[in-house]
Amino acid sequence: MGFIIAQGLPLPVNLQQGEYGFFPIDLLLTPHSEPIKGEKLVLAVTLPQGVTFPDDGKVFYNAPGVVRRELHVLDYDRANHLLRFENTVHLDDGSPEAGGFYSVGVRVLDDARPGLVWGQVEIGTSKAPLRIQITVPQPTENLIVNGGFVHYEFTSGDGWYDNKGTEYAKDLRQIGSWKVGQYEGKGAWHTSETGEPGTFIDLLKGDTIGNFPQDTEYPFVPHENIVDIDGAKSCGFIKQTVTVSPGSWYELSFYTGYHFLRTPVSAPTYLRAEVLAGDPAAEGAALAWDDYVQYYTGQQVTPAKAKLNDPAWRKRRLRFRTPAGVDQVTVRFANPGRAGFDHELSADPDGDTGMLLAHIRLSPAPPAP
Secondary structure, three states: OOEEEEEOOOOOOEOOOOOOEEEEEEEEEOOOOOOOOEEEEEEEOOOOEEEEOOOOOOEEOOOOOOEEEEEEEEEEOOOOEEEEEEEEEEEEEOOOOOOEEEEEEEEEOOOHHHHHHEEEEEEOOOOEEEEEEEEEOOOOOOOOOOOOOEEEOOOOOOOOEEEEEEEEOOEEEEEOOOEEEEEEEEEEEEEOOOOOOOOEEEEEEEEEEEHHOOOOOOOOOOOOOEEEOOOOOEEEEEEEEEEEEOEEEEEEEEEEEOEEEOOOOOOOOEEEEEEEEHHHHOOOOOEEEEEEEOOOOOOOHHOOOOOEOOOEEEEEEEEOOOOOOEEEEEEEEEOOOOOOOOOOEEEOOOOEEEEEEEEEEEEOOOOHH
Protein backbone atom coordinates (compact mmCIF):
# COMPACT_ATOMS: atom_id res chain seq x y z
CA MET A 1 0.00 0.00 0.00
CA GLY A 2 1.52 3.31 -1.11
CA PHE A 3 0.20 6.83 -0.89
CA ILE A 4 0.48 9.92 -3.04
CA ILE A 5 -0.07 13.04 -0.96
CA ALA A 6 0.02 16.59 -2.30
CA GLN A 7 -1.17 20.11 -1.56
CA GLY A 8 -4.30 20.78 -3.59
CA LEU A 9 -4.95 23.75 -5.84
CA PRO A 10 -4.41 26.67 -5.84
CA LEU A 11 -0.62 26.58 -5.64
CA PRO A 12 0.52 28.39 -3.66
CA VAL A 13 -2.40 29.37 -1.46
CA ASN A 14 -2.41 33.14 -0.90
CA LEU A 15 -3.03 34.42 2.64
CA GLN A 16 -2.62 37.91 4.08
CA GLN A 17 -0.93 38.79 7.35
CA GLY A 18 -3.43 38.12 10.15
CA GLU A 19 -5.75 36.13 7.88
CA TYR A 20 -7.37 32.81 8.72
CA GLY A 21 -7.83 30.55 5.72
CA PHE A 22 -7.79 26.98 4.45
CA PHE A 23 -5.49 25.02 2.15
CA PRO A 24 -6.46 21.66 0.58
CA ILE A 25 -4.64 18.32 0.72
CA ASP A 26 -5.19 15.55 -1.82
CA LEU A 27 -4.57 11.91 -0.89
CA LEU A 28 -4.41 9.11 -3.46
CA LEU A 29 -3.16 5.55 -3.71
CA THR A 30 -0.25 4.55 -5.90
CA PRO A 31 -1.21 2.52 -8.98
CA HIS A 32 -2.13 -1.15 -8.41
CA SER A 33 -2.62 -0.65 -4.65
CA GLU A 34 -5.44 -2.43 -2.87
CA PRO A 35 -8.41 -0.20 -1.93
CA ILE A 36 -8.61 1.11 1.62
CA LYS A 37 -12.00 0.45 3.20
CA GLY A 38 -12.25 2.57 6.33
CA GLU A 39 -8.81 2.42 7.92
CA LYS A 40 -7.96 4.99 10.61
CA LEU A 41 -4.79 6.84 9.55
CA VAL A 42 -2.83 9.86 10.74
CA LEU A 43 -1.86 12.76 8.48
CA ALA A 44 0.73 15.37 9.47
CA VAL A 45 1.42 18.94 8.39
CA THR A 46 4.57 20.93 9.14
CA LEU A 47 3.54 24.58 8.85
CA PRO A 48 5.91 27.23 7.51
CA GLN A 49 7.42 30.03 9.59
CA GLY A 50 4.87 32.76 10.22
CA VAL A 51 1.90 30.38 9.97
CA THR A 52 0.19 28.69 12.93
CA PHE A 53 -2.69 26.37 13.73
CA PRO A 54 -4.87 28.46 16.10
CA ASP A 55 -6.66 27.16 19.17
CA ASP A 56 -9.96 27.30 17.30
CA GLY A 57 -8.50 25.88 14.08
CA LYS A 58 -10.44 23.28 12.13
CA VAL A 59 -9.61 20.39 9.82
CA PHE A 60 -12.31 19.01 7.53
CA TYR A 61 -12.75 16.11 5.13
CA ASN A 62 -14.79 16.97 2.03
CA ALA A 63 -16.14 14.14 -0.10
CA PRO A 64 -18.66 14.45 -2.96
CA GLY A 65 -20.96 11.80 -1.52
CA VAL A 66 -21.20 12.90 2.12
CA VAL A 67 -21.62 16.02 4.24
CA ARG A 68 -18.36 17.79 5.12
CA ARG A 69 -16.94 16.25 8.31
CA GLU A 70 -14.75 17.90 10.94
CA LEU A 71 -11.79 15.70 11.85
CA HIS A 72 -10.16 14.97 15.19
CA VAL A 73 -6.94 16.90 15.76
CA LEU A 74 -4.49 14.74 17.71
CA ASP A 75 -2.06 17.52 18.64
CA TYR A 76 -0.21 20.62 17.49
CA ASP A 77 3.43 20.99 18.44
CA ARG A 78 3.92 24.76 18.37
CA ALA A 79 7.68 24.58 18.81
CA ASN A 80 8.07 22.46 15.66
CA HIS A 81 4.96 23.76 13.85
CA LEU A 82 3.74 20.15 13.53
CA LEU A 83 0.01 19.41 13.25
CA ARG A 84 -1.35 15.85 13.37
CA PHE A 85 -4.92 14.76 12.68
CA GLU A 86 -6.64 11.47 11.89
CA ASN A 87 -9.35 10.24 9.60
CA THR A 88 -11.09 7.00 8.76
CA VAL A 89 -9.78 6.74 5.21
CA HIS A 90 -11.60 5.35 2.19
CA LEU A 91 -9.63 5.19 -1.06
CA ASP A 92 -10.73 3.54 -4.31
CA ASP A 93 -13.34 1.42 -2.51
CA GLY A 94 -16.38 2.84 -4.30
CA SER A 95 -17.89 4.25 -1.10
CA PRO A 96 -19.44 7.76 -0.82
CA GLU A 97 -16.50 8.73 1.44
CA ALA A 98 -13.93 8.06 -1.29
CA GLY A 99 -12.59 10.71 -3.65
CA GLY A 100 -12.54 13.61 -1.19
CA PHE A 101 -9.95 16.11 -0.04
CA TYR A 102 -8.82 17.63 3.26
CA SER A 103 -9.13 21.30 4.28
CA VAL A 104 -6.74 22.58 6.96
CA GLY A 105 -7.45 25.92 8.62
CA VAL A 106 -4.42 28.03 9.54
CA ARG A 107 -3.75 31.60 10.59
CA VAL A 108 -0.93 33.83 9.34
CA LEU A 109 0.72 35.80 12.13
CA ASP A 110 0.22 39.56 12.05
CA ASP A 111 3.98 40.15 11.83
CA ALA A 112 4.74 37.28 9.42
CA ARG A 113 7.34 38.13 6.80
CA PRO A 114 5.75 38.55 3.34
CA GLY A 115 6.82 36.13 0.65
CA LEU A 116 6.63 32.46 -0.33
CA VAL A 117 7.10 30.13 2.65
CA TRP A 118 7.46 26.35 2.64
CA GLY A 119 6.17 23.56 4.83
CA GLN A 120 5.32 19.90 4.34
CA VAL A 121 2.36 17.50 4.25
CA GLU A 122 2.85 13.80 4.91
CA ILE A 123 1.29 10.42 5.58
CA GLY A 124 3.54 7.52 6.48
CA THR A 125 6.64 7.78 4.29
CA SER A 126 4.90 9.83 1.61
CA LYS A 127 5.71 13.56 1.76
CA ALA A 128 5.08 16.65 -0.35
CA PRO A 129 5.81 20.38 -0.09
CA LEU A 130 3.34 22.91 1.30
CA ARG A 131 3.50 26.39 -0.22
CA ILE A 132 1.87 29.52 1.22
CA GLN A 133 2.29 32.99 -0.24
CA ILE A 134 2.08 35.58 2.55
CA THR A 135 0.99 39.03 1.47
CA VAL A 136 0.47 42.39 3.15
CA PRO A 137 -3.20 43.47 3.41
CA GLN A 138 -3.93 46.37 1.10
CA PRO A 139 -6.79 48.77 1.74
CA THR A 140 -9.30 48.44 -1.08
CA GLU A 141 -12.07 50.72 -2.16
CA ASN A 142 -15.59 49.41 -1.57
CA LEU A 143 -17.94 50.49 -4.34
CA ILE A 144 -20.95 49.16 -2.42
CA VAL A 145 -22.58 51.82 -0.26
CA ASN A 146 -23.80 50.60 3.14
CA GLY A 147 -22.46 47.08 2.59
CA GLY A 148 -22.66 46.49 6.36
CA PHE A 149 -26.31 47.66 6.62
CA VAL A 150 -25.44 50.24 9.28
CA HIS A 151 -27.70 52.92 7.75
CA TYR A 152 -31.44 52.32 7.98
CA GLU A 153 -34.65 54.12 8.91
CA PHE A 154 -37.66 53.11 10.98
CA THR A 155 -41.13 54.45 10.39
CA SER A 156 -41.29 55.33 14.09
CA GLY A 157 -39.46 54.73 17.40
CA ASP A 158 -36.44 52.50 17.99
CA GLY A 159 -37.82 49.66 15.91
CA TRP A 160 -35.81 46.75 17.34
CA TYR A 161 -37.62 43.86 19.02
CA ASP A 162 -36.43 40.65 20.65
CA ASN A 163 -37.09 37.45 18.74
CA LYS A 164 -35.91 34.36 20.65
CA GLY A 165 -32.58 35.86 21.65
CA THR A 166 -31.77 38.00 18.62
CA GLU A 167 -33.10 41.41 17.57
CA TYR A 168 -35.11 42.04 14.42
CA ALA A 169 -36.03 45.41 12.91
CA LYS A 170 -39.70 46.28 13.23
CA ASP A 171 -41.48 48.89 11.08
CA LEU A 172 -38.42 49.29 8.88
CA ARG A 173 -38.78 52.13 6.37
CA GLN A 174 -35.67 51.43 4.32
CA ILE A 175 -32.10 50.14 4.31
CA GLY A 176 -29.91 52.96 3.07
CA SER A 177 -28.75 52.74 -0.58
CA TRP A 178 -30.42 49.35 -1.16
CA LYS A 179 -33.58 48.61 -3.14
CA VAL A 180 -35.72 45.68 -2.07
CA GLY A 181 -38.42 43.54 -3.64
CA GLN A 182 -39.46 40.01 -4.46
CA TYR A 183 -39.25 37.57 -7.30
CA GLU A 184 -42.79 36.79 -8.44
CA GLY A 185 -42.05 33.88 -10.75
CA LYS A 186 -41.74 33.32 -14.52
CA GLY A 187 -39.03 35.92 -14.86
CA ALA A 188 -40.90 38.74 -13.10
CA TRP A 189 -38.98 40.84 -10.52
CA HIS A 190 -40.99 43.35 -8.47
CA THR A 191 -39.11 46.22 -6.80
CA SER A 192 -40.82 47.96 -3.88
CA GLU A 193 -41.93 51.42 -5.00
CA THR A 194 -41.75 52.81 -1.47
CA GLY A 195 -38.43 51.19 -0.62
CA GLU A 196 -39.96 49.55 2.46
CA PRO A 197 -38.72 45.97 2.95
CA GLY A 198 -42.16 44.80 4.06
CA THR A 199 -42.30 41.01 3.95
CA PHE A 200 -39.45 40.68 1.45
CA ILE A 201 -36.41 40.68 3.75
CA ASP A 202 -35.57 41.27 7.42
CA LEU A 203 -32.82 43.25 9.18
CA LEU A 204 -31.10 41.72 12.24
CA LYS A 205 -29.02 43.60 14.78
CA GLY A 206 -25.43 42.44 14.41
CA ASP A 207 -24.19 43.33 17.89
CA THR A 208 -26.86 41.37 19.78
CA ILE A 209 -25.29 38.83 22.17
CA GLY A 210 -22.39 38.21 19.85
CA ASN A 211 -24.34 36.81 16.91
CA PHE A 212 -21.97 38.69 14.63
CA PRO A 213 -18.38 37.36 14.80
CA GLN A 214 -15.82 40.05 15.59
CA ASP A 215 -12.49 38.19 15.31
CA THR A 216 -10.05 38.43 12.44
CA GLU A 217 -11.51 35.41 10.67
CA TYR A 218 -14.63 37.46 10.02
CA PRO A 219 -13.49 41.07 9.62
CA PHE A 220 -16.83 42.72 10.30
CA VAL A 221 -16.86 46.30 11.52
CA PRO A 222 -18.58 46.79 14.90
CA HIS A 223 -22.26 47.74 14.61
CA GLU A 224 -22.68 46.19 11.18
CA ASN A 225 -25.96 44.36 10.75
CA ILE A 226 -27.30 41.31 8.94
CA VAL A 227 -29.93 40.98 6.23
CA ASP A 228 -32.14 37.92 6.37
CA ILE A 229 -33.29 37.05 2.84
CA ASP A 230 -36.04 34.83 4.32
CA GLY A 231 -38.67 37.54 4.47
CA ALA A 232 -42.09 36.06 5.24
CA LYS A 233 -42.35 33.08 2.93
CA SER A 234 -41.34 35.17 -0.07
CA CYS A 235 -38.54 35.09 -2.62
CA GLY A 236 -37.17 38.42 -1.47
CA PHE A 237 -34.16 40.26 -2.85
CA ILE A 238 -31.98 43.31 -2.34
CA LYS A 239 -30.04 45.13 -5.04
CA GLN A 240 -27.77 48.11 -5.61
CA THR A 241 -26.45 49.72 -8.81
CA VAL A 242 -22.88 51.09 -8.78
CA THR A 243 -20.59 52.87 -11.24
CA VAL A 244 -17.64 50.90 -12.64
CA SER A 245 -14.92 51.29 -15.28
CA PRO A 246 -15.50 49.48 -18.59
CA GLY A 247 -13.10 46.63 -19.26
CA SER A 248 -11.92 46.37 -15.63
CA TRP A 249 -11.79 43.44 -13.19
CA TYR A 250 -13.73 43.41 -9.90
CA GLU A 251 -14.38 41.08 -6.99
CA LEU A 252 -17.67 40.88 -5.12
CA SER A 253 -17.23 39.42 -1.63
CA PHE A 254 -19.81 38.76 1.08
CA TYR A 255 -20.62 36.43 3.97
CA THR A 256 -23.50 33.96 4.13
CA GLY A 257 -24.91 32.14 7.13
CA TYR A 258 -27.57 29.61 8.07
CA HIS A 259 -30.70 31.08 9.64
CA PHE A 260 -30.50 31.69 13.43
CA LEU A 261 -34.12 30.66 14.00
CA ARG A 262 -34.56 28.21 11.15
CA THR A 263 -37.15 25.49 11.66
CA PRO A 264 -37.25 22.70 10.81
CA VAL A 265 -33.47 22.46 11.04
CA SER A 266 -33.40 19.64 8.48
CA ALA A 267 -34.10 22.10 5.66
CA PRO A 268 -31.32 23.94 3.77
CA THR A 269 -31.15 27.66 3.01
CA TYR A 270 -30.55 29.18 -0.42
CA LEU A 271 -29.09 32.33 -1.99
CA ARG A 272 -28.50 33.58 -5.52
CA ALA A 273 -25.80 36.24 -5.89
CA GLU A 274 -25.37 37.92 -9.26
CA VAL A 275 -23.82 40.91 -10.96
CA LEU A 276 -25.80 42.31 -13.89
CA ALA A 277 -24.69 44.77 -16.55
CA GLY A 278 -26.52 48.06 -15.95
CA ASP A 279 -29.84 48.04 -14.13
CA PRO A 280 -31.75 44.72 -14.05
CA ALA A 281 -34.89 46.57 -15.20
CA ALA A 282 -33.13 46.86 -18.56
CA GLU A 283 -32.56 43.06 -18.76
CA GLY A 284 -28.80 43.45 -18.42
CA ALA A 285 -26.66 40.40 -19.04
CA ALA A 286 -25.32 38.50 -16.02
CA LEU A 287 -21.57 39.12 -15.71
CA ALA A 288 -21.20 36.72 -12.78
CA TRP A 289 -23.56 34.67 -10.66
CA ASP A 290 -23.69 31.66 -8.36
CA ASP A 291 -26.20 29.73 -6.27
CA TYR A 292 -25.34 28.83 -2.67
CA VAL A 293 -26.82 26.21 -0.33
CA GLN A 294 -26.10 26.05 3.38
CA TYR A 295 -27.21 23.34 5.79
CA TYR A 296 -27.88 23.22 9.51
CA THR A 297 -24.63 22.73 11.45
CA GLY A 298 -25.93 22.71 15.03
CA GLN A 299 -26.76 25.30 17.65
CA GLN A 300 -24.44 27.98 18.98
CA VAL A 301 -22.40 26.61 21.86
CA THR A 302 -22.44 29.31 24.56
CA PRO A 303 -25.34 29.20 27.03
CA ALA A 304 -26.66 32.64 26.07
CA LYS A 305 -27.10 31.41 22.50
CA ALA A 306 -28.42 27.93 23.25
CA LYS A 307 -31.64 28.50 21.29
CA LEU A 308 -29.95 29.99 18.23
CA ASN A 309 -28.62 28.02 15.29
CA ASP A 310 -24.98 28.43 14.40
CA PRO A 311 -24.87 30.53 11.19
CA ALA A 312 -21.54 28.91 10.20
CA TRP A 313 -20.44 32.10 8.43
CA ARG A 314 -18.73 31.52 5.09
CA LYS A 315 -16.99 34.06 2.90
CA ARG A 316 -18.00 34.00 -0.76
CA ARG A 317 -16.32 35.62 -3.75
CA LEU A 318 -17.35 36.35 -7.34
CA ARG A 319 -14.87 37.79 -9.85
CA PHE A 320 -15.92 39.41 -13.10
CA ARG A 321 -14.77 41.76 -15.83
CA THR A 322 -16.96 44.56 -17.12
CA PRO A 323 -17.41 44.54 -20.91
CA ALA A 324 -16.42 47.50 -23.05
CA GLY A 325 -19.06 50.21 -22.87
CA VAL A 326 -20.53 49.04 -19.54
CA ASP A 327 -20.10 51.69 -16.82
CA GLN A 328 -22.75 50.46 -14.36
CA VAL A 329 -23.47 47.10 -12.76
CA THR A 330 -26.23 45.96 -10.44
CA VAL A 331 -25.44 43.63 -7.56
CA ARG A 332 -28.44 41.53 -6.55
CA PHE A 333 -28.96 38.95 -3.78
CA ALA A 334 -32.14 36.89 -3.89
CA ASN A 335 -33.82 33.88 -2.33
CA PRO A 336 -34.39 31.37 -5.17
CA GLY A 337 -36.51 29.09 -2.99
CA ARG A 338 -37.23 25.65 -4.39
CA ALA A 339 -38.04 26.65 -7.99
CA GLY A 340 -35.23 29.08 -8.79
CA PHE A 341 -35.65 31.78 -11.41
CA ASP A 342 -36.49 29.94 -14.61
CA HIS A 343 -38.95 31.83 -16.83
CA GLU A 344 -41.16 28.74 -17.09
CA LEU A 345 -41.66 28.26 -13.34
CA SER A 346 -43.70 30.02 -10.70
CA ALA A 347 -41.93 31.32 -7.59
CA ASP A 348 -41.80 28.78 -4.76
CA PRO A 349 -40.15 30.09 -1.56
CA ASP A 350 -40.75 26.68 0.10
CA GLY A 351 -41.31 28.35 3.48
CA ASP A 352 -38.52 30.44 5.00
CA THR A 353 -35.51 29.26 3.03
CA GLY A 354 -33.36 32.36 2.51
CA MET A 355 -29.86 32.82 3.96
CA LEU A 356 -28.29 35.40 6.20
CA LEU A 357 -26.21 37.96 4.31
CA ALA A 358 -23.50 40.28 5.69
CA HIS A 359 -20.44 42.46 4.97
CA ILE A 360 -20.81 43.04 1.22
CA ARG A 361 -17.87 44.50 -0.69
CA LEU A 362 -17.26 45.25 -4.37
CA SER A 363 -13.65 46.20 -5.07
CA PRO A 364 -11.25 46.49 -8.01
CA ALA A 365 -9.33 43.24 -8.52
CA PRO A 366 -6.16 42.22 -10.38
CA PRO A 367 -6.71 40.65 -13.80
CA ALA A 368 -7.30 36.91 -13.93
CA PRO A 369 -4.12 34.93 -14.64
